[in-house]
Amino acid sequence: MGALTLSNVTKSFGAVEVIKGVDLEVAEGEFCVFVGPSGCGKSTLLRMIAGLEDVTSGEVKIGDRRVNDLAPAKREIAMVFQSYALYPHLTVEGNMGLALKQAHVPKAEIAASIGRAADMLGLEPLLARRPAELSGGQRQRVAIGRAIVRTPKLFLFDEPLSNLDAALRVQTRIEIARLHRDLGATMIYVTHDQIEAMTLAHKIVVLNAGRIEQVGAPMDVYNDPDNAFVAGFIGSPKMNFLDAAALGQQGASLGIRPEHLAISRDQGPIAGTVSHIEKLGSETLVYVHAEPHGLLTVRLFGEHDFAVNEAVRLTPDPARTFHFDASGKRLR
């Protein structure tokens, strides 16, 4: 039995169809990440699971209960928002306890739950403060604490790290992963950042324009993409797409990741000129303009020197190429 089952779920706002038939099963205890570009419908799908948006057609099941017509509060879920969404008039303690208070849980039990959650996230010193007196990172920890207190069947996160600065983002990401291990709860996490998706997920769901492009474990999605969209979206820097015909290969385009493209000054089937070079210390990114493929990225480990406008030649690693047809479908 899955913790969450979506069967042919669609959503329309007026005449615009935003979610175009999604089927998905999330297992008990799984960390599932919805990833996709901005505006592809990730938040809408999550809000439908939460009950904040009606389902136009299809079925949403949490556990083995159909929840299409159930109010959000009755679905035994908790949600963490990008904008934290703390109640400004309540203290941290009040924020964390509100849901249980609404459910008429005895006071002592509420206090114990808040104590446990505060302990997990190191929130004890903040319990008496109001949200306005907290920093962004602290606010998001309180929002996560508020979700934990409810001991929900399903945790929903909507881009919870997007408002935090880079260092805090990494730290909070690790904290969320640790929480997932400690609680063993089922979590659905929405992000547009494929690094967050890769580092947190058991299961990645790649969404594009209201459809699921691929579902799989992070390394499966990375190593075995079903189509050009997934291949281009997962992995950083982005995969290069070469003109297959120009190389005498099958299909319309040939995908190759930047680290699988060798660069040299004198040999290789693809000729081009260096248009830009980025040195990051541990790695060097060389941007090469090559006709008729366009701008290609080459990723080298360690420090390397190339001059801008220098003529170079590239060699793709034949074992690491992906072939796609004109519609972007993978040819295997």
Added chain:
Amino acid sequence: MSQARTSTRRTIAAHAVLITYTLIALFPVFVVVINSFKSRKAIFSEPLALPSASTFDAVGYRTVLEQGDFLLYFQNSLTVTVASLFFVLLFGAMAAFALSEYRFRGNLLMGLYLALGIMIPIRLGTVAILQMMVAGGLVNTLTALILVYTAQGLPLAVFILSEFMRGVSDDLKSAGRIDGLSEYRIFFTLVLPLIRPAMATVAVFTMIPIWNDLWFPLILAPAESSKTVTLGSQVFIGQFVTNWNAVLAALSLAILPVLVLYLAFSRQLIRGITAGAVK
């Protein structure tokens, strides 16, 4: 550095303009108040002079206060204004919340319909309103005035408040729904406190025309028991054509409650006007 200096000069110019405007706006009020403390002779001989020991005379205030009804008029005005204000803010905010929060058929049309009242003055319907009040047996009651003023204030309130409601974080309302708050709790405890500045703005814009109105009290509630201050002091003019002391004193007194209400709202109002300036 030269830029800093021009901006100082500009600040001075802006202040000069604003101070001039303030003086012009306050001048009539000032004249009313000083003359209310002068004897009748002094009012006519030197209308702009401050009251001195020889010209000071509180006869106007004595007349007004001895005229026992005047306290009742005051009470009536206050009841009508505060009650109308309460209903305008309550229903206006609720309608604005529904219009901005829920997607339902005819949402846009309903919004337009409610906003129509901003452009069409309610006085055009005076005859129909009077007939309705007669039929309902509400003539010469404060209820009649409260109903009319609530209707008069609602369009602008709905219009302004729904703009602000749209700005309230969706996530906050969603969080409330997930935590099991009812729509009423979400409205009263989460949304209303966040739009307090807008509410204060609407309150001031609504309150002043109601307090000052002469038209509806004269038509709907001219009886002695339901007279408002504005109507009461007009009647002073009719009865004691020459008793300027009483009229000026009544007007001076009528300023006080508005001033108190205004001060109560103004802190919020200023926040409302400058909202967004900081972010």
